[in-house]
Amino acid sequence: MAEQSPAKKLRNQVKGFLCNVSPIKDKYFDAVLQREGEYSKVVVFKPQDHMHFHNAEKTRSLVTLKDVVLQPSTESSKKIDVFYTHSSKMSCDRNLGEAFNNSFCAEPQAGQLSELLNMDTKPKRVSINAKIIQEIHKGHSVVWDGQYLPRIIYTVADITGCMNLTIWCEHSITVGEWYNITNVSVRDFKGKTSLSTTKDTQIISVPSQGTAAAVQVPTETIKCDIIGANIKNLFICPCKHKLKNVTLSNPTIYCVSCKTHYKSTAIIMPFSGHLDLKPETGNVVKAKIEDEAIRSVLTVDPSASQQDIIRSFIALPPMQITIRENVIIKMEDVPQKAEIKSEDEISNKVEPVEESTEFYSPPDHGFLFSSQFRKRKFTD
Template sequence: MDQSPVKKLKTAHGHLCNVSPLKDSKKQYFEASLQHEGECSDVMVFRPEEHMQFKNAEKIRSQVTLHNVISPLKTNGTSKVYYTHKSSISCVRDLGHAFRNTLPAEAQGIQLSELLKLDQKPKRVNINVKIILEESKGNNVVRDRRRYLPNTVYTVADSTGFISLTVWCQKDINVGKWYNFTNLSTVQFKGKTTLSTTKDTNILNIPSQGTAVDVDVPIESMKCDIIGVNPKRLFICPGNHELKDLILSSPSVYCVSCKTHYKTTASIMKISGRLHLKPEAGEIIRARVEDEVIRSVIAVKSDASQNDILQAFMALPTMQITICNNVIVKMEKSTPQNTLRTGMESQTSLAVMEPVEDLNDFSPPDPGIFSSQPQKRKSTDRF
C-alpha cells in the first residue's frame, strides 16, 4: 500500500477475510482483515450498508481495491485501515457476469420480516421484493438537498412481509415485477418503518423469487364533505430548490442553493395540506393531500394567498375521495354513480385516522387506521 504524508491512502489492494458481523452500537460498523503484499491489515469499516459487499468478496475470494481509505502509522507492528464515508470498494470480478446475472446469496439482502423485528434498524439495507401496489405519486422536498423532486410510494413485499417504499425521481418500475434494491435508507415515522431510495441506490429487475405474502393495503373511497383544511404553500425556484421567505410583491428572490437571483414571477407555487373530512357515516377523518391532487379539483393562481386557497377548498361540494395509507390519492365531484368502491356495507363506520404531521421535509406517508374492512390487494403471479 502506498502511504502519503497525511496518512491517506489512494488505494489498498488485497483479499478480504474474517469479515465480522455488524457491531451493535449507535454508529454501526464492522471489521475485516485485508491480506496484501505478504502482510495483513486490520480494517474498520464505518459504512454498514456495504457489509454484504464485503462478505461476498470474502466468500468468492475476489481481489478487491479499497479506495480513499485512511491508514495511521503502524501500532505494535499492526497496520490498520479505516474505511470511511468517503471510501469505496471495487472487485476485480464482475459478480453480475460471473453468476450469469443472478445475485449471490449475500446480495439478496435482508428479509422484510427480519428488518421489521429489529429494535435498532440499520441505516442502509438491500432487499429483494415484488412491487405490489403503487400507493401514491407526487413531488416533495428531499431533506438533505432541499430539492423538490418527484417521488412514488409503493407497497412492496417478499415471502415474509411487506413495507412501504418511496422511490425518488422517475424510475422504470412495474407493478407485479421483482426487483433488487441496494442502499435503501430506513425511515422511522410515528413508530412505523418505511424505506426510501437514496442517491446511492441501484435498482435491478430480477427473476421471480417465489410467492410474495398477501398484503392488505388500506384503501378507502367514500363520499365526504370537506369541513376543515390546513393548506401550506411551498415556493420552488427554476432549479427546483425550496425558496424561503419569498415575498410575492418583491420583484426578485434569491435562491441560496443556486446562488442566483430570480424574478419572483419565475418561481412556482406548490400546495399541500391536511383535510378534515366528514363521511356520510362515521367520524371525522384527517388525511394529507398533495399539489397534484389539489389542482385536479381547484384552480390555483400563481399569486393565490393562503386565504384564497382556503376559500377554494371550502367552496367544493361533496366529493368522492380515495385514501391510501392516510394520503388522498384521488378527488372528484360526487355523483349518484360514484358509490363506495371498497365492497363495504353502507352502515359500517370509519374510525378517526391519525392526523398527519405538518412536515417541512419529506417523510413517507404514515398508514392510517380504519375500522372498516380495507380493500384487499393480494400478490399473485399473474402480474
C-alpha cells in the first residue's frame, strides 16, 4: 500500500522555539523547532506564513504549530520531522527569554581552506572567511533544473590555502575584499576540491582576516590561427529555462517549465564550444569559448546556425587570444607593428610656412577615421 501524503496523515499539535528559518524555496521553506529537549526539522508549505515564522524566530517566542503532520525523519531514526501544510496554523504564546538555546542557532564557525583540502571525507556544506583573489571566468551555465544562470568562478584564499569558488546568480563581489560566505557546497572534481554557492548561501563583507595565501591563476596571451571549431547553441526562454526540440521557423515556441508559448523572436540563443588554436610556435591548443567571447568578435545574426558560426571562426585571420584555465577570455586583432622608416626615406620636401595671423579650423572627419576594432558580421 502506498504511503499516505502528509496532508492525509493524522494531525498533531507541537510547541517549541523556531530558529534557522530559511528563505522561501520555490513553494516552501524550512526551519528548526526546539521542542521537548530535541530538535525537529519543520517543512512549511505555506509561503505566506514566512513572515510569521521569521518574526517568531527574531523575537524568540514560544510557538504552537497546530494541525501539523509528524513523521520519522529521513535523516535520523531518532528524530521527527514536522510538516506544516496549507491547513496548519501557528500561534505565539510568550517570549522565549532565557530558555532559548543560543548555541544551537549560532552560525557555524568558518572553516579553514587547508582543512577542506586535506579532508578525506568532504562535508556537504561549509562556511568560510576568504579573500577574493582573482576572477577566473565569467559566463552562464544550465543547472540541474534546466535554468540558464549567470556563473562567475573566482580564486579565493584565506591565511592557510586557496581554491576555486563558483558564484551562481548575481552577487556584489569585489576582487581584493574579504567575505564571510555561508552554506557553500564542497565538490571534488578530477581530484581538485572547489566550492559552489547554493540557494541558501549568504555573502557578507567582513574586515581583513590577515594575509591571504599568495596565488594567481596564470593568464596566457598568444598569437594564433583558428584551425578548428566545434560550436553548439542552446535555446533559452525569456524566463531563463532551457528549451528542447525548438524550430525557430515556428511563430511561437512552448516552454514546459513556464507553461507558456513565446514568440520565436523572444527566444535567447547563446553559443558555446571550443576552438583549436595553432600558435606561431608550439602545439595546437584546444580551448573552451562561451557566448560572450564569441559575440565579441562576431556579430551574430538571429537566424545564424551552428554551421554559420563555425565557418565564420574558420574564416577569421590570425588573432591575439587570451586564455585562462583553458578558457578563452578575450579575442583581439593582432596589433599592427608601426613601420619605421630611415631618415633618408622621410620626405624632405616640407618647406617652411610663413607665419600668419589668420587661423582656420581643420575639417572634422568624425568617426570615419576611427581605428576602433570592428566585429566581423556574417549572414547565411
